[in-house]
Amino acid sequence: MKKRLLALALASALITAMAGCGSSSKKEIPDNSSNSNSESSSTASKEKQTIEFWMLPLIDEVKIKEMVDEFNAQSETTQVNLNVLPWTDGRDQIKQAVAAGSGPDVFYLSAGLDSTMVEADLLLPLEQNGYTEEEIDRYDSLIDASIVEDHLYAAPISYEAYLMYYRTDIMKEYGFDKLPESWDEVKTMAAAITKQSGGDVMGFQFKGADDQLNAINYSWENVFADYGGEYLDMETMTSTENSEAGVKALEFMKSFYSKGISDFGTSANTAFREGALAMYCFTNGPLISEKFVGDKDLEGKWTVGPMLGSSGYVGGHALCASAATKYPENCVEFMKWFTSPEKAPVWMSEVFGIQPYNVDKLTAEQKAAIDEMYQTEPVIWEALNASAKKASVELFSQARYGYTARWDAQKRLIISALNGEMEVEDVLKQIDLEVNQSM
Known part of the structure; x- marks a missing residue:
């Protein structure tokens, strides 16, 4: 399934590249605007696009805010507004708002997805909006629980097991x-x-x-x-x-x-x-x-x-983007950063979250950081990874229905x-x- 998804991602990238080549043949139109208008346009182009992010307190709310602040400080194109919802009804708030078309651009969802949101076309297909073949291929086999009909709808943060x-x-x-x-x-x-x-x-x-x-x-x-x-x-x-x-x-x-x-x-x-x-x-x-x-x-x-x-049993935590977002590129930029291999040690240290990547496909630096976390509590990590490895991906996927x-x-x-x-x-x-x- 992942191979078919990767093929779609590659095809999408080729189409985008071809479209870019076609646009370059258009005749240049002279810009006759005034200097003041040009300066105003230049200033506007540097303004960040703001997206809304609704998260549940998977880790301490202060830590989540620090991560979002870190992203905002380094991104030249995207500003994220964070809203941390309670576990008691946060999931329901997200589902209702997204279904109504008035919800966040990026939001928390269980890694196994919600079939009602998928069937209602409420989730953004990530492989069509910036996730590359190489990036998708870095995930381990549990990524299949975030894929429906060859579309990747969620970026896993971490997994949990018994x-x-x-x-x-x-x-x-x-x-x-x-x-x-x-x-x-x-x-x-x-x-x-x-x-x-x-x-x-x-x-x-x-x-x-x-x-x-x-x-x-x-x-x-x-x-x-x-x-x-x-x-x-x-x-x-x-x-x-x-x-x-x-x-x-x-x-x-x-x-x-x-x-x-x-x-x-x-x-x-x-x-x-x-x-x-x-x-x-x-x-x-x-x-x-x-x-x-x-x-x-x-x-x-x-x-x-x-x-x-x-x-x-295996469960998990992930980020999704709304299919109704006006800013898919900004959403994907943030999702990649927040769920990146570099951030895996955060979830590992804070909640013993099982990182979602195939470490053999990561860089030496990324792998070393994860291995360092494994050495902090080797008995616990060995047990968690063993439980996750034998968990049923089929049951994980079926549970969404x-x-x-x-x-x-x-x-x-x-x-x-x-x-x-x-x-x-x-x-x-x-x-x-x-x-x-x-x-």
Whole structure:
């Protein structure tokens, strides 16, 4: 898919070049304007074009402003006005404004895209507006989740993936010196820890079955993907969670709760810190938000590993441009700068963001800066990169269709299966029904 997109980008560049050659043959028309008018025109040509940029606080708002200020100071053609929106409703504000044609020129969007925005032709095709073959080819394979019908609609900032979090001190206390290498080993070890501790320590928790309900979507996607599940039949465009893979995956998750290995309600982040939880799975978020990294009280007591299984969840953050923008060249100039390989260390250091490039296709200087970041926390980066490498690009791309309905249905219904309120197949049938109705 990326090769076809690159061919389109090259063809677009050739057409532009031919158009430029044609215009050079036009007869020169003498400029009879006055000197004062000429000076005014020259001054106007040096004025920057202002574009509007709506961002979510992926990192500290002050840091985002510093980056935008840095861009504005070095750009001779573009001035960016920044508006940082809250996580609570920022996505909705962006979608509504862009759909109404009154939104920003450049804006935040999840790297997997939003199918409704693509289908409504609200996003600017980047390969037709300044992204070159060489620039597109630098991305790793996850870029396919930002491509629809050979059009690149998003410039990735960074990705996130699931990790396994381990309290190694607790595991050793109950006789486990090695980390589990499979989900079956997790279940066996967790059952032993829960039982031997008399329930004082929970052996394992699926994030989302605690106080952070939204996260059950991610936990479910990891297990579902590992069992070979797919969200959609892409030919019929129908939801397919009620499948053999879906039933097996959800039955496996349910067994942790039906057998008393895990329980509901307790915050996995808090319990992990306090020593009341031996293992759980979640994104790279707690590394920063919970300040696990650098916590003196936790030093030497914990570690992380890549997500278990053959596949799993990956998500991401990206920039898009509005198809209605009057200034596509200015938008692309800013997007390239903000998401460039040179800026990758910013996202890596601030949020452990997985950088989106194939480092073998970067310059020696760019690669060295990224490698330097990897050396700051080698165990964490090795785990994150391993999780991202085996993540399902297909599932990542499928998730854009019926996203909101799926998100809402899963976080409500998966829990109903785990706690036994509904049968597994009934849950999966209902998810499919709600997603299909939304599409």
